[in-house]
Amino acid sequence: QDCFGRPIASAPDAWFDVVxxxxxxxxxxxxxxxxxxxxxxxxxxNYLGFAAADEYCTPRVIESLKKYSASTCSAxxxxxxxxxxxxxxxxxxxxxxxxxxxxxxxxxxxxxxxIPILIGKGGLIVSDSLNHISIVNGARGxxxxxxxxxxxxxxxxxxxxxxxxxxxxxxxxxxxxxxIVIVEGIYSMEGELCNLPEIMAVCKKYKAYTxxxxxxxxxxxxxxxxxxxxxxxxxxADVDIMMGTFTxxxxxxxGYIAASKEIIHHLKHACPAHIYATSMSPPAVQQVISxxxxxxxxxxxxxxxxxxxxxxxxxxxxxxxxxxxxFEVLGDNDSPVMPIMLYNPAKIxxxxxxxxxxxxxxxxxxxxxxxxxxxxxxxxxxxxxxxxDLIKGLEVISKVGDLIGIKYxxxxxxxxxxxxxxxxxx
Amino acid sequence: xxxxxxxxxxxxxxxxxxxxxxxxxxARAVVFGVHIDGHxxxxxxxxxxxxxxLSRKSYKPPKKPLSEKEVDELCDEWEPEPLCPPVKxxxxxxxxxxxxxxxxxTTIEGKEVVNFASANYLGLIGNEKLIDSCVGSLEKYGxxxxxxxGFYGTIDVHLDCEAKIANFLGTPxxxxxxxxISTIFSVIPAFCKKGDIIVADEGVxxxxxxxxxxxxxxxxxxxxxxxxxxxxTLEKLTRGNxxxxxxxxxxxxxxxxxxxxxxxxxxEIVKLKEKYLFRVILxxxxxxxxxxxxxxxxxxxxxxxxxxxxxxxxxxxxALATDGGFCTGSARVVDHQRLSSAGYVFSASLPPYLASxxxxxxxxxxxxxxxxxxxxxxxxxLHTG
Numbered sequence: 001q002d003c004f005g006r007p008i009a010s011a012p013d014a015w016f017d018v019v020x021x022x023x024x025x026x027x028x029x030x031x032x033x034x035x036x037x038x039x040x041x042x043x044x045x046n047y048l049g050f051a052a053a054d055e056y057c058t059p060r061v062i063e064s065l066k067k068y069s070a071s072t073c074s075a076x077x078x079x080x081x082x083x084x085x086x087x088x089x090x091x092x093x094x095x096x097x098x099x100x101x102x103x104x105x106x107x108x109x110x111x112x113x114x115i116p117i118l119i120g121k122g123g124l125i126v127s128d129s130l131n132h133i134s135i136v137n138g139a140r141g142x143x144x145x146x147x148x149x150x151x152x153x154x155x156x157x158x159x160x161x162x163x164x165x166x167x168x169x170x171x172x173x174x175x176x177x178x179x180i181v182i183v184e185g186i187y188s189m190e191g192e193l194c195n196l197p198e199i200m201a202v203c204k205k206y207k208a209y210t211x212x213x214x215x216x217x218x219x220x221x222x223x224x225x226x227x228x229x230x231x232x233x234x235x236x237a238d239v240d241i242m243m244g245t246f247t248x249x250x251x252x253x254x255g256y257i258a259a260s261k262e263i264i265h266h267l268k269h270a271c272p273a274h275i276y277a278t279s280m281s282p283p284a285v286q287q288v289i290s291x292x293x294x295x296x297x298x299x300x301x302x303x304x305x306x307x308x309x310x311x312x313x314x315x316x317x318x319x320x321x322x323x324x325x326x327f328e329v330l331g332d333n334d335s336p337v338m339p340i341m342l343y344n345p346a347k348i349x350x351x352x353x354x355x356x357x358x359x360x361x362x363x364x365x366x367x368x369x370x371x372x373x374x375x376x377x378x379x380x381x382x383x384x385x386x387x388x389d390l391i392k393g394l395e396v397i398s399k400v401g402d403l404i405g406i407k408y409x410x411x412x413x414x415x416x417x418x419x420x421x422x423x424x425x426x
Numbered sequence: 427x428x429x430x431x432x433x434x435x436x437x438x439x440x441x442x443x444x445x446x447x448x449x450x451x452x453a454r455a456v457v458f459g460v461h462i463d464g465h466x467x468x469x470x471x472x473x474x475x476x477x478x479x480l481s482r483k484s485y486k487p488p489k490k491p492l493s494e495k496e497v498d499e500l501c502d503e504w505e506p507e508p509l510c511p512p513v514k515x516x517x518x519x520x521x522x523x524x525x526x527x528x529x530x531x532t533t534i535e536g537k538e539v540v541n542f543a544s545a546n547y548l549g550l551i552g553n554e555k556l557i558d559s560c561v562g563s564l565e566k567y568g569x570x571x572x573x574x575x576g577f578y579g580t581i582d583v584h585l586d587c588e589a590k591i592a593n594f595l596g597t598p599x600x601x602x603x604x605x606x607i608s609t610i611f612s613v614i615p616a617f618c619k620k621g622d623i624i625v626a627d628e629g630v631x632x633x634x635x636x637x638x639x640x641x642x643x644x645x646x647x648x649x650x651x652x653x654x655x656x657x658x659t660l661e662k663l664t665r666g667n668x669x670x671x672x673x674x675x676x677x678x679x680x681x682x683x684x685x686x687x688x689x690x691x692x693x694e695i696v697k698l699k700e701k702y703l704f705r706v707i708l709x710x711x712x713x714x715x716x717x718x719x720x721x722x723x724x725x726x727x728x729x730x731x732x733x734x735x736x737x738x739x740x741x742x743x744x745a746l747a748t749d750g751g752f753c754t755g756s757a758r759v760v761d762h763q764r765l766s767s768a769g770y771v772f773s774a775s776l777p778p779y780l781a782s783x784x785x786x787x788x789x790x791x792x793x794x795x796x797x798x799x800x801x802x803x804x805x806x807x808l809h810t811g
Contacts, residue, residue: 004576004577006578007581007585008580008581008582019582041578043573043578044572044573044577044578045573046572051568051570051572052567052568054568058568061569062561062564062565065557065561065564065779066557066561068524069556069747081523081524082523082524083523083524105606106773107773107774108605108608108772112636118510132772133772137640137768140640141636141640161501162497162501165497165504166496166497166500166501175504176504177507178506178509179506206501207505209509241509245774246570247570247572247774250570251570252569253570253571253604253776253777262510263509263510266511267510272632272636273607276607276632276684277605277606277607277633278605278606281748281749281777363578
């Protein structure tokens with residue numbers, strides 16, 4: 001109970017203050033104390049380091065706050081549309097490589113509200129088995145038939161598509177109206193990249209539309225931060241709809257959809273989340289604009305390129321060290337999300353509490369977000385963590401791992417060699 | 427007579443022979459010490475025939491699965507519909523682009539206009555104290571909160587905001603959501619599951635309808651804001667139906683309906699709820715901070731004690747001039763949502779500056795209840811004029 005929902009008292013930057021809580025009734029309720037402890041942050045989604053006050057972004061955000069105030073109090077269509085919103089839509093479209101984009105105030109709502117508009121009864125949605133729950137909700141809410149294909153397996157996707165197209169709708173055998181295949185760029189619980197080129201080839205062959213959810217990968221992977229398409233060499237014009245959120249890499253809130261001009265035009269007129277919901281808060285919009293400008297290098301410095309290089313170096317270094325120490329780490333290279341498998345649900349609180357005692361804050365994930373016996377601790381690397389921070393984190397995790405016994409692939413001699421190397425780096 | 431006699435003789439002789447055959451003791455057929463009489467053999471044969479027939483599969487035309495070539499042909503022939511319908515010229519709306527804050531006076535394309543479109547009920551857009559507290563939060567916490575509530579996305583301003591709202595309304599606890607409309611369509615599926623009964627008003631807005639659909643319960647609508655219709659619907663559902671006594675029942679209403687602007691008569695709803703044993707979910711987005719002597723919402727407006735309403739939700743994007751939403755109720759109601767509400771668990775938390783804006787907005791409302799008098803006189807002016 002005390003491993004989840006830990007409150008913090010400062011920005012979720014590389015080091016932050018975790019508020020201590022104590023409980024009088026065996027962790028059923030927890031009261032805050034005023035004490036805080038500074039911990040290394042290995043849990044927040046802060047991929048490019050924009051979470052705390054940033055020298056370029058924050059003054060502009062404060063200026064926009066004073067000009068436009070904290071919220072617009074109205075829907076986009078009724079008077080919540082400011083110049084900032086239109087500017088951001090154009091900027092996002094340019095950044096991602098699509099003709100047009102549309103903004104929403106929250107990432108979860110984006111998925112749940114868009115999928116029912118694009119497809120209805122008589123359509124087919126084929127989604128990856130490990131998709132996020134916002135996609136599952138949107139697919140269920142749309143009324144279309146949903147089929148699942150095995151995670152990241154283009155051969156199985158092809159089988160499913162062939163079977164479905166030949167069979168038609170479930171009982172009437174009429175041909176499907178349209179088919180949408182939904183995949184994610186980086187899967188948040190596995191840290192794996194999606195096998196995009198092959199999946200795109202399959203979809204093109206069978207004339208299915210593709211929907212790519214880049215919540216974790218936009219801004220974090222790719223040479224200039226443009227996401228999974230750039231990293232894997234897929235042309236953005238091939239993917240029909242690209243969706244992403246601003247919460248993870250850009251340190252703000254909200255989501256976007258980028259697609260062709262006709263689709264965006266249709267969405268603007270038909271999507272209830274756009275017509276009824278309050279528009280994105282103007283300071284948040286300004287934060288994203290400034291963050292994208294930094295990443296693209298348009299603010300006149302090369303901080304963006306440095307951040308991107310830093311996060312790639314950090315993730316690769318951390319992952320290789322963890323693997324050398326003998327932990328079981330999932331995920332591909334270059335991905336800033338790395339889950340460390342714990343397997344045994346009883347080890348979850350032990351890992352979490354021990355790390356906190358040594359001033360490292362980690363996130364542990366259990367059922368229902370993962371299957372019951374596949375519990376894991378998920379590390380999120382950030383560009384704002386320096387090499388020393390990472391080394392400290394590695395030491396603590398190694399000690400705790402020895403205590404708990406989660407080093408499932410012990411490699412004896414190399415462990416000694418890596419400890420020596422770390423000492424040398426220090 | 428002559429022909430009949432030999433036939434009869436022959437038949438009798440045949441019968442005599444058959445019965446002799448049946449009754450003849452088969453001395454050699456002794457299996458396991460049991461004498462087998464003749465008739466048992468016939469019965470055994472019959473049973474064998476019946477069993478044989480039953481075990482044979484019934485005749486089905488043979489299923490021929492499609493060959494690879496046929497599947498290929500079907501896939502080639504299939505043409506999907508376009509992803510979106512073609513653009514119609516007439517449906518091109520261009521929303522107005524604001525160039526300044528959405529306060530009472532705003533600038534559009536260089537002209538200053540009076541703003542009747544924003545839901546800025548208390549005039550808090552542009553309020554100095556609000557903006558100062560936001561600036562303080564921005565400098566301390568940055569813009570986003572970078573994580574869901576369960577994983578280090580809970581910042582102390584969130585907890586302060588929840589405590590403040592609960593204090594203001596007089597309920598034990600409250601829970602914050604990161605987006606106005608996601609509040610209601612996460613709360614309803616968290617409490618109402620398949621097989622429950624929900625009685626809802628016809629005129630509820632899209633987010634509520636979405637929540638009702640996602641919850642997969644049986645939804646019965648009653649005429650918009652018509653108490654007689656509500657009473658008769660409740661009566662019909664509960665009368666003589668033993669099953670309804672065991673499943674959960676809810677009434678979902680809005681305090682001020684977004685689509686029609688009418689106010690729901692809460693005192694009558696509470697009376698009906700107590701009579702028929704339903705639970706009330708009240709959506710207060712447009713009435714929080716507006717109705718009631720000190721802005722505490724519909725319950726204060728009608729003088730109903732707040733603990734009679736089971737669940738109250740509201741979006742803060744209207745009177746409180748921030749974004750996000752909250753839900754209050756008894757402590758168990760709120761606790762349940764922390765684990766099972768989709769929009770709370772799986773989504774990033776509210777940006778901290780918006781939470782601190784909410785705290786200052788509620789503070790402002792507590793200190794200056796005269797704002798409400800202003801609001802009411804303006805409304806009366808518009809109605810009569």
